[in-house]
Amino acid sequence: MPTIRALLSKQVNGSSYGITLISLQLSFKIASLAYTPIYTKVYQATLDWFPGFVFTLSSIITVLATIPVSMVGCRSGRADSYERILGN
Known part of the structure; x- marks a missing residue:
């Protein structure tokens, strides 16, 4: 869950972050x-x-569940412009 939260914070606007996170937690429960x-x-x-x-x-x-998390992780890694x- 911490990894998903970190990725969400980079992908979701600040105003809708709480709603998105609560919806995600509720769906997990x-x-x-x-x-x-x-x-x-x-x-x-x-x-x-x-x-x-x-x-x-x-x-x-x-x-199948790891595929979307991996895609978001790869996209956020490119956006941060890490050096190879x-x-x-």
């Missing part, structure tokens, strides 16, 4: 309440068919 029963039902439904389905599904969701260190 709602998602954390919803995913446990959903994953339990999916696990029970797919246990006989493919026991590792929930693990695979979680892995795919995690990788050239080696031998």
Whole structure:
């Protein structure tokens, strides 16, 4: 969460930063309440068919979730105009 806050502070205007951050926190809380029963039902439904389905599904969701954070991080790194260190 601190990384997301730092990236948000660079991307969002100061006046809407609080609203954006509260909306993000609220969506995290709602998602954390919803995913446990959903994953339990999916696990029970797919246990006989493919026991590792929930693990695979979680892995795919995690990788997909890192894509927007990585894109924003790359864009903010370019905007700060960091110098590239050239080696031998």
